[in-house]
Every structure is written in C-alpha cells, then in structure tokens.
Amino acid sequence: MDQPKVERLLRLMMLLTSNRSHTVADLSERLGITGRSIYRYIDTLRGAGFVIKKDGNYFRIDKSSPYFKEISSLVHFTEEEAWVLKSAIESIDENNLIKQNLKKKLYTVYNYRILAETVSKGKNARNINALVQAMEEEKQVTIRGYSSANSKMVSDRRIEPFAFTTNYIQVWAFDTESGTNKLFKVSRMNRVEVCETTWQSKARHLTARIDVFRISSSEVLPIRLIMSLRAASLLTEEYPLAEKHLKRINDNRWILETEVCSYEGVGRFVSGLLNEMEKIEPEEFRNFIVKKIESGIKILEK
Numbered sequence: 001m002d003q004p005k006v007e008r009l010l011r012l013m014m015l016l017t018s019n020r021s022h023t024v025a026d027l028s029e030r031l032g033i034t035g036r037s038i039y040r041y042i043d044t045l046r047g048a049g050f051v052i053k054k055d056g057n058y059f060r061i062d063k064s065s066p067y068f069k070e071i072s073s074l075v076h077f078t079e080e081e082a083w084v085l086k087s088a089i090e091s092i093d094e095n096n097l098i099k100q101n102l103k104k105k106l107y108t109v110y111n112y113r114i115l116a117e118t119v120s121k122g123k124n125a126r127n128i129n130a131l132v133q134a135m136e137e138e139k140q141v142t143i144r145g146y147s148s149a150n151s152k153m154v155s156d157r158r159i160e161p162f163a164f165t166t167n168y169i170q171v172w173a174f175d176t177e178s179g180t181n182k183l184f185k186v187s188r189m190n191r192v193e194v195c196e197t198t199w200q201s202k203a204r205h206l207t208a209r210i211d212v213f214r215i216s217s218s219e220v221l222p223i224r225l226i227m228s229l230r231a232a233s234l235l236t237e238e239y240p241l242a243e244k245h246l247k248r249i250n251d252n253r254w255i256l257e258t259e260v261c262s263y264e265g266v267g268r269f270v271s272g273l274l275n276e277m278e279k280i281e282p283e284e285f286r287n288f289i290v291k292k293i294e295s296g297i298k299i300l301e302k
Contacts, residue, residue: 008033012041016052016061023057128168130192131161140176140197145190158195159184162205169214172207174199181206183216212242212258213265223266224281225256231276232256235269253278263288 008031015022015030024035031038042052042059051062134141143157159173161184170183181204199205210216227235232254236243245258260266263285270277271292280286 008037009041009044012038013045013061016045016059022059024059027059124168124186127186127189127192128164130194131164131171131186134161134192134194135163137194138199138202140195140199142193142195143184143189143191144193146184147188147190149185149188157184160199160201160205162199162202163207165210165214172205174201174205176200179204181208183210209261211260211262211265212239212245213260213269214239215261215265217261219261220259221261221263221285222259222282223256223263223285224279225266225270225277226279227254227256227273228252228276228278229254231273234273238269267292 011031012027015027022030024038027038028035045061046052053060053062130141133139140158140160143159145154146157147154158176159182160176161171161173163172164170165172165183168186170185173182173184174180175182179201208216208218209220226249229252232246235256236246242256242258246254246256248254267285267288270280270289274289280289
C-alpha cells in the first residue's frame, strides 16, 4: 500500500475511533475520496480484525475490536484535548508557517463546529454554529437583538465574524456600521442570521490585545495585586489565563503582576473580593476602585 493510501487509512481509523459516528458521505468529504473508496477501506479494516459497527447510515469502530484502546489513545484526541490544542495553535503568530500546518493536521479530524459543540449549549450553541458557518463561508451575519454593555441599548448589528476568543465567549468581527474591528459577546446575541453577502472588508480583519480579564483596548495598564489563597483560586477558576501571571508568596499569599487593557475587568474582580486583597497597585487603580465603590453607595442611598 502506498503512502497516501496508508495516510488515508490512518485518518479513517482516527475518525472511526472518535466519540462520534460518521456517514460515508461525511467520511468521503473529510478524506477527499469517493464513497466507494471508503467502503474498500472499511473492508480492509474488517479484514484486519476490527469490528465496524453500522447504526443506520453511521459507522464507527467498536470498542471490542482488538487493540482498540491502544490505537484510540495513540491516534485519537478527545474533543476537549482537541479544543485545548486548537486554542494553543490559534495563539501562534499568523505569519508562522508552522501554525498553518498544525491547523491543517488537527482539522483533518476536528473542525470548529465540532469543537464549538463541546463548550456551548442552547441558544449560545445555535448562535456559535451560525457564526462558525459564516466564518467558513466568509459571509456577513446579522445579529438580532444584541445587548450592548457600552450603549445600554438593544439593536441589530451587521458584522463580518472572523475569530473566536477562548471558549467561544466572544467573537472578533468587523462592524460594518462603524468600520472597526470589535469584540461581541455571544451571550448577548439573541439570534444570529447568516447573510448571502460575502465579506467586504477581509483585508481589514484584525484582532487586538485582550487581557486576562477578557477586556480589549489599545491601552496597557500595569497592575499588582497581593491576595489570599481563596482569591487566587477564584481568579484562576474564572480567568484561567491569569495563572501564568500568578506567583505564590507563601501558603496564603499570592501575587498577580500583569498588564490590563482597562481597569474595568480587573476592577469587577477586585471589588467583589476586597476583604481578600492585601495590596492593590498602582495608586490609579486604587482610586478607580474607590470611585466604583462610592458610585455604588450613592445608588443604594437613593
């Protein structure tokens, strides 16, 4: 068997040992070969002793097959593992050729749509799938009923989505009305409709810096916090990327030194855990927290 055939057979094994069943049409599309070839490869696997289960039009390798566990652990990523790898790959600079090769290899088995289903449910899942479709087809979308945190208004938006942030919480998109790239929070979208119009501003698609508290802007503001173990634990649970900037001083004292794009995100975290904070720096950030608290008190006094 020549090398291309061996490679296709291995890729077929990877697909059939995943947690999902596949139709012949799906396998044919993913591997770039005819349905007749898929059946021939399945017969080859059966001849090698693998038990191929068929449920309706869906095929998979049965777990009772010889060496299934060994092969599955060697060639198969769980969907969670694939998502972690995908996130790591996306963090590599766009100009790095290795990034494109890694993405190509990973997406021969997993794609955005499958990964999205592992981290989202309900309305968010439907909206994410629509955004994924728009990215794949390079189409504009209309967001129906977007609740903006900045304007405090609910409105429809026409955008060109081109990248997700961690765990599909936000999507980077070119806003056709303002002519700028923005982050849109998926949970604030009522409904996403894929348009027939293709991207008109692809050359202008550009992501910006996002801090560990998921705030994006052109600002760079240094902060330094000394906090309790409880605060540090809550920080890494809610904002996992903060862990690389967190250092242990002793059993109950931790220090976070990083740069943020705005005091808003870190300010919300600190304000809710003031009793767990030993030091808040710089002075500008302390003043920001004080003003936030004073504003809250005034609202309660009304």
